[in-house]
Amino acid sequence: MRVLLSLAVLLLPLLGATSCSVILPADAVQCEAAEDCIARGFPTDTRCNQQVCEAPPYDPIWGCLGMVEEPVAVPGETHMYSQLVVDALTGMPIPSLTSRLCSSVDVNCDAPLVEDVPITADGRMEVTVISGFRGYFEMTADGFMQTLMPIGPIVKDSDPGAEKVQLARTVVVESVARTAGFEVDPTKGHILALLASCDGFGRAGVSFSHDPASGDQFYLIGLSPDVTAPASDESGNSGVFNMDPGFVTLTATLHETGEFIGLQRVLVRAGSMTYMDLGPSSGP
Incomplete structure (x- = not known):
């Protein structure tokens, strides 16, 4: 899964901040090997140069359009998926956070695949899924709007250094909506x-x-x-x-x-x- 939206950007007007948050840090890692670039949709002759995908003369921003292929599952394999989740206001773990892993077709998560997803002390969800898995996390915490986060298809272990997911408090979501009228x-x-x-x-x-x-x-x-x-x-x-x-x-x-x-x-x-x-x- 690519980088997730950072709610910190939406919170800045309410906090009186004067600078804009970014989705990824300037030194964000795109790849460790050429295979990572291909998985992102770049052509097969793409190289990984200092953790940046390069495929001259292809445009690294939009050069993959029209050439993206669906990730291929590996039958019989499993992958570890992990995701750090924090409070968008404080940047800290959310003590009351609970999460369920649900099938993509289970609208109300009536039959969760994992009823209680393990969450580490620093707020990282960790779960093992079959190769090609598609589904979503249902995250709930006191004072926060329930959040659904789709994932998949998962065809390799996730990057533990990926951008954190920042959950919004319900009152913040309501305030942001009011700014739009x-x-x-x-x-x-x-x-x-x-x-x-x-x-x-x-x-x-x-x-x-x-x-x-x-x-x-x-x-x-x-x-x-x-x-x-x-x-x-x-x-x-x-x-x-x-x-x-x-x-x-x-x-x-x-x-x-x-x-x-x-x-x-x-x-x-x-x-x-x-x-x-x-x-x-x-x-x-």
Whole structure:
């Protein structure tokens, strides 16, 4: 899974911050070997140079478009998936955090695959899954909006150094929505999405749509959600508030040309926030 949306960006206006948070640190690792680049969707002749994918003359930002292939599961193998989860306000572990691992088709997680996902003292979820697994974590904590985080297909062990997931307190989500001029409807669901390029970073100039259409779509422009903006700014942060519950497909395109970037189908549940990455994928 690519880098997850950092809610710290949405919190900055409420905290009075003067600088913008980033999704990845400047020295983010793209690869350790050429195979990592290929897994991201770069051509097979891509090289890993100082942990950066290079495929001259391909553009490292959008050069993988149209060449992304679905990851291939390895029958009989299992992989360790881990993800650090913290409080978006404090950056610290959340003592009351609990998590369940659910099948991608189990809308209400009535039959969790893991009822109580192990969470380390520093807030890291750890679980072993079969190769090719698709599903989602259902995360719950006192004072926080329930969060759904889709994962997969998982075809290798996850990177323990990957960006942390920052959960938002319910009052913060409600405050952010009000800055865009609407109230959070508890009977609806919500999405926060990172519009990412081939290298996993959020990018400007990306538009997205969602089907079936419902709710209030926005892009984070500067430090505020903007429901009138046509595309993302350099953060790549976006989302939809007050969506009808159910499965929804989000499709990302380059705003200027309309070129297809990627799509993803995710679950929206009433009273919950779904975190997702929306980056390059195989064709629609």
